[in-house]
Amino acid sequence: MNKLSNQKGENQRDKLLLQARLAQQTQRFEEMVKFVNMIAQEDGVQLRREEEILLSSAYKSLVGNKRAELRVLIQIEKNERGNQTPTQNKYLMKYINKIEKEICLRCEEINSLIDRNLMKNVSDLKQKILYFKLKGDYMRYYAEVLKTRLLMYHMREQSYLQDDDSNHSSNRDEEDENEQALSNFEFKEFEEVNEEALFAYSEAEKLSKSELALxxxxxLALYLNMSVYFFEIQDKVKQAIQIANEAxxxxxxxxxxxxxxxxxxCTLIMQLLRDNITYWNEIYQQKEYDQEY
Structure with a gap:
């Protein structure tokens, strides 16, 4: 009976794997995520190498597309700030918030999947490093959304301060209070997510030093992404350069x-590291120059 049950389970797993491959080839990433999730949520499952790759690719493609969509909308908001009617601004912000929520939900989803299912059944330390790296990556994307939202809030505030239209200013009291409360909440949330990303990257780094060749x-992918985290989320340019350069x-x-x-x-990742080091060094030197003068 157990043998038949196991065989049936393997057949179902193979079918889900096939569907995930087809979804990837047709760029139906929502469905790809669904199929790999069904595999990963099986009791006691240990992902095979191909399944790990599909899991990483599914979320990277889905969340990556949404991050690209969000960057476009944020650029529109930045370019059109002050030139839009309240109605236009309302719908633009509504769309931005919609995509932000979608990104955050997917980041929470894969982190929950790793914590509740995958990490429990890890027997190989390389798998553990991968899962900690993925947790760091998706908490970084989550933090990126919150940080951008906070920056947008402060930029809008600066725009309103420069606006001398008294009628516009007089109608902002209640809106100010609501946005300030939301900003305070999101700052706390950002700090929590930021800490989760740092913890996950740190755990992956510890294991990689003892288990993986330089x-x-x-x-290398871990150090690449961790250096990006320090540059983009922590605003620690010098530390980002140091991590990338050592790797x-x-x-x-x-x-x-x-x-x-x-x-x-390895050579592909090294090229990305070198490009980042060059770019970040320029920024760091400019900051040093600005501080001197």
């Missing part, structure tokens, strides 16, 4: 020991 693509230099000294597949992945 040129291992997973380790890059370590990989250079060890890359020849990697197999062909890892070598290819």
């Amino acid at each position: 040129s291992n693509p997973l380790r 890059f230099q370590g990989a250079i000294n060890n890359i020849e020991s990697e197999n062909e597949e890892n070598y290819r992945d």
Whole structure:
């Protein structure tokens, strides 16, 4: 009976895997997420390598598309600030809020999946590193949404302060109170999510130092994303440069020991690290110059 039950379970898993592959090939990422979630939510499941890749790809594609949509709308809001009617602004902000919620929900979803299902059944430390890395990545995206929202709030406030229209100002008392309360709540939420991202990246970093070679693509991807976190979320440019530079230099000294597949992945990530280091150094030097003068 157990043998038949296991066989039936494997057949169902293979069907879900096939559907996830088809959804990926047709770029139906919502469905792809659904299928890989059904696999990951099975009791006692340990994801195979292909399933891990599909899980990462599904959420990366879905959330990545939504982040791109959000950047477009935020740029529109920035460009049109002060030129829109209240009705136009209302619908633009409503759309922005809708996409923000979708991103945050997906980030919460994959983190819950990792905590409740995947992390419980990990037997391989490389898997554990991957899951901590994913938690760090999606908490970073969540923090990115909250940070952008807070920045938009402060920019709107600056815009209103520069507006001398007394009629416009007199109608803002209640709106000010509501936005200020929302801003305070979101700042606390941002701090919590920020701490979760930092904790996840730190745990992944500890494990990677003992388990993965300096040129291992997973380790390099972790350091790439962690350095982006320090640059974009923490605003710590010097620390971001240091993390990226150490990862890059370590990989250079060890890359020849990697197999062909890892070598290819490694060089791609190293290029991204080098590009970021160059760009961030320019920003850091400009900041240093501005502080002097």
